[in-house]
Amino acid sequence: MGKKNKILTLIVSLALIVTLIAGCGSNTSTSTSSNTSKDEPVTITYSAGKDSTPATQKLIEAFEKKYPNIKVKFQELPNSTDDQHNSYVTALSAGDSSIDVLAMDIIWTPEFAAADWLLPLDDKFTEEMREKFLPGPVEAVTYNGHVWAVPRFTDAGVLYYRKDIIDTPPKTWDELIQMSKENVGKGGTKYGIVFQGNQYEGLVCDALELIGSNGGSVLEGDKVTINTPQAVAGLQYLIDLVKIAPPGVTTYQEEEARNVFQQGEAIFMRNWPYAWSLVNGDDSPIKGKVGIAPIPKGKNGQAGTPVLGGWNLGISKYSKHPEEAWKFIEFVTSEEGQKITALEGGNLPTIKFLYQDEEVLAKNPYWADFYDAFITAKPRPVSPFYPQMSDSMQINFHKALTGEITAQQAIQNIEKDLNDIIKNEGKK
Ligand code: GLC
Numbered sequence: 001m002g003k004k005n006k007i008l009t010l011i012v013s014l015a016l017i018v019t020l021i022a023g024c025g026s027n028t029s030t031s032t033s034s035n036t037s038k039d040e041p042v043t044i045t046y047s048a049g050k051d052s053t054p055a056t057q058k059l060i061e062a063f064e065k066k067y068p069n070i071k072v073k074f075q076e077l078p079n080s081t082d083d084q085h086n087s088y089v090t091a092l093s094a095g096d097s098s099i100d101v102l103a104m105d106i107i108w109t110p111e112f113a114a115a116d117w118l119l120p121l122d123d124k125f126t127e128e129m130r131e132k133f134l135p136g137p138v139e140a141v142t143y144n145g146h147v148w149a150v151p152r153f154t155d156a157g158v159l160y161y162r163k164d165i166i167d168t169p170p171k172t173w174d175e176l177i178q179m180s181k182e183n184v185g186k187g188g189t190k191y192g193i194v195f196q197g198n199q200y201e202g203l204v205c206d207a208l209e210l211i212g213s214n215g216g217s218v219l220e221g222d223k224v225t226i227n228t229p230q231a232v233a234g235l236q237y238l239i240d241l242v243k244i245a246p247p248g249v250t251t252y253q254e255e256e257a258r259n260v261f262q263q264g265e266a267i268f269m270r271n272w273p274y275a276w277s278l279v280n281g282d283d284s285p286i287k288g289k290v291g292i293a294p295i296p297k298g299k300n301g302q303a304g305t306p307v308l309g310g311w312n313l314g315i316s317k318y319s320k321h322p323e324e325a326w327k328f329i330e331f332v333t334s335e336e337g338q339k340i341t342a343l344e345g346g347n348l349p350t351i352k353f354l355y356q357d358e359e360v361l362a363k364n365p366y367w368a369d370f371y372d373a374f375i376t377a378k379p380r381p382v383s384p385f386y387p388q389m390s391d392s393m394q395i396n397f398h399k400a401l402t403g404e405i406t407a408q409q410a411i412q413n414i415e416k417d418l419n420d421i422i423k424n425e426g427k428k
Pocket of ligand 1: 107201202254
C-alpha cells in the first residue's frame with residue numbers, strides 16, 4: 001500500500017470508529033432515559049388501580065395533548081389496594097423496568113422507600129411546591145428525610161345516607177343502628193348499612209374508624225396501644241353492623257358496597273369521597289337522594305374521626321424514562337390535573353387552594369363543611385412493616401366479623417402480632 005492509501009485507510013477507520021462510538025452513545029441515551037429526539041415520542045407506563053370514574057382517562061388525554069412527545073400507557077391493576085401492592089412488590093423486587101409511574105397507597109411509602117424501589121423527588125417536588133399542599137399528605141410521602149412521591153389525592157372515610165328517608169344523619173353509631181331498624185324497608189331499602197367487610201385493607205380502615213371513634217388507637221410511637229376496652233367496644237360496633245347489613249357484606253370491598261347502595265338497597269354506606277359523583281351520576285337510581293355526614297361516634301369517642309387514605313405518584317427506580325415520568329406526575333398533581341381529578345373523579349385535592357375553587361365546590365358541595373375533618377383524618381400506623389401489621393388486623397377483624405372469634409380475642413391476637421412484628425423488625 002502506498003503512503004497515500006495508508007493515510008486514506010486510517011482516515012476511513014477513524015471515521016468508522018467515531019460513528020460507532022456516536023451510535024453507541026445515542027443508543028445508551030435513548031434506552032436509559034430521557035429527553036428524547038424531538039420527533040420520536042417516548043411511551044411511559046403509568047400503573048394504577050382500576051378507576052370507576054372517567055378521571056384517569058381524562059388526565060391522560062389532557063397530558064398527551066400538552067406533551068405530544070410523551071405517550072402514556074395505562075397499566076390497569078385490580079381494584080383492591082392489597083392486590084396492587086402485591087403486584088408492585090413482585091415486579092419491583094425483580095427489578096422490572098416496565099413501570100415508570102406508580103400510583104401508591106399512602107400506607108406504602110415507608111416500605112417502598114426502605115426497599116429502595118423509588119427515586120427520591122426532593123429536588124423535583126420542591127419545598128416551594130410542597131407549601132401549597134395539605135401538610136398531612138406531604139408528611140405521608142416523606143420518609144427518612146426524603147420525599148418519595150407527590151400526593152395525587154387525599155381520602156377520608158365518610159358516611160353516606162339516604163336523605164329521602166332520614167332527615168338528620170346519626171351522630172352516634174347507636175343512633176345509626178336504631179335508625180336502620182326503624183327505617184329499613186322505606187324507599188325500597190332492604191338493609192341498614194353497607195361497608196367494606198372483606199378481608200383486605202378496606203376492612204382495616206373501617207374497623208380503625210370504629211375503634212378511633214370509640215376512643216381507641218392501635219400504635220402510639222412504638223407502643224402497641226390496641227388492647228383497651230375502647231378498642232374492643234369499637235370493634236364490637238362493626239360486628240353489630242353486620243347484623244343490619246346484607247349477608248354478603250363480609251366479602252364487600254368499596255365497589256360492592258357502592259353498587260348495593262347505588263341500587264337503592266341500603267340506607268347508609270361507609271365509603272370514600274369518590275363514590276359521591278357516581279351515586280349522583282345520571283344513571284344512578286338514587287341520584288339527588290344522598291346526603292353525606294361525618295363518621296359517627298361510639299360511646300367513648302368523638303364524632304368524625306375518619307381514617308386518612310390517599311394516593312401518591314412515585315417514579316420507579318428502574319424507570320428508563322424518569323424525566324418523562326416526572327412530567328406526567330407534575331401535570332397530574334398540578335392545580336390543573338387535580339382539578340380534573342376533583343371534577344371527574346370526586347377525589348379530594350391535596351392542593352389547599354382547590355377547596356376554594358368555585359367549580360370544584362359546585363360539583364362537591366359538602367367539601368367546604370368537611371374540610372376540617374379531612375385534614376385531621378387519622379393516619380394508619382406509619383412503618384415499613386405496615387403490610388405485616390395490616391395482615392394481622394385483616395385476619396383478626398375478619399374472623400371477628402364472621403363470628404369465629406370475639407372482638408376481645410381479635411384485639412388480643414392483634415396486640416400480640418404487632419408486638420412480635422415490632423420486636424423482630426427491630427432486630428433486623
Ligand atoms: C382507599 C384509600 C386507601 C385505602 C384503601 C382501602 O383507596 O385511599 O388509602 O388503603 O381505600 O381499601
